[in-house]
Amino acid sequence: MRVLHTSDWHVGRTFHGRDLLEDQEAVLSGLADLVTGERVDVVVIAGDLYDRAVPSGEAVETCVRVLSRIREAGARIVITPGNHDSAARVGAFAEFAAAGGLHLRTRIARLHEPVLLDDEHGPVAFYGIPYLEPDPAKHVLQSSAAEVPGATERLESRGHTAVLTEAMNRIRADLATRTARSVVLAHAFVTGGDPSESERSIAVGGVEQVPGSVFDGVDYVALGHLHGPQVLAEHLRYSGSPLAYSFSEAAQRKSVWLVDLDADGLAGVEPRPLPVPRALATVEGRLGDLLTAPEHAELEDCYLSATLTDEVRPLEAMRRLQERFPHAVHLEWKPAGGRATAPLRYAEVVRGRDDQALTRGFVADCRGDEPNESERALLDEALRAVDVAEVRR
Known part of the structure; x- marks a missing residue:
């Protein structure tokens, strides 16, 4: 059997305010071509099908179209929800969906009941x-703990390790009654994994990681939650x-795993790269240089994060940046040489300064340069207007 391991689709997610549905549909629809070209039997999605517990109508429609294309290509589909999903919503109509080859495993009480595919x-x-x-x-899990030897004692511990250990114990117990190879889908942070900036923390009591040994005893574990492809063990x-x-993923090569199972279990795993609709890039320098330097031409079609090093904060920096880089989405200002970082108490800053000095100082602090003559006149006029309003009140 050939299995395509995917996870963390996050359908409906935005990127610094930019809608990604079109990009997501383009990449995910390509999985149907992989199913056809690689003769894939089963596609698994290990959590975070959607980005929100209550996805938008457009996100749901996109997901339905993608799943339909994968199913039409000939693969059966197994999905389990992640921390971004609503298990109840993802699992709605599960019994009916299974008849069409879409298997939704969303109920904790039934996690030991497998989908059996031949x-x-x-x-x-x-x-x-x-x-x-x-x-x-x-x-x-405690509601049925009395029926499972040792479950009550195991569940006395706290955190992710306790509940995942109990879940895997129940799976191994069921597997022991069958003559079958096994694949487990799980959404968790396993020790040794390398996180990025775009995952939502699942820390509880400061501990979110679980040891890989929790998943011993099965042929393959398809993990979800961390957004970078990685190998913790041959089967994990x-x-x-x-x-x-996130821009922390700019250097990652996005891919899926092609998993082969033979008569004895895991026979091999190979990566298959995914297309990149729009690359991510970061750049640093003075705004004027970024807008004119020819070596930055290759960044004009990228999602761009720019760090400006001008000594004075440039006015309308994002608008000007987007004139050359239309997909610039993130901007920071870090003036060359840094700025004074000594902590100042508010009372010390304002002591002995009138409103005029305070407003001018505020502009200088925000922008890194004193206001010019016309700006000072505008600030003074604003202060006079406030004074008049106070008198009339």
């Missing part, structure tokens, strides 16, 4: 562990997100 070697058991928020998940991998969702 190939020429027999069944493969796909177990979906939805994202387990420790306290709510523990409550659900993150596919990462299909698009970059």
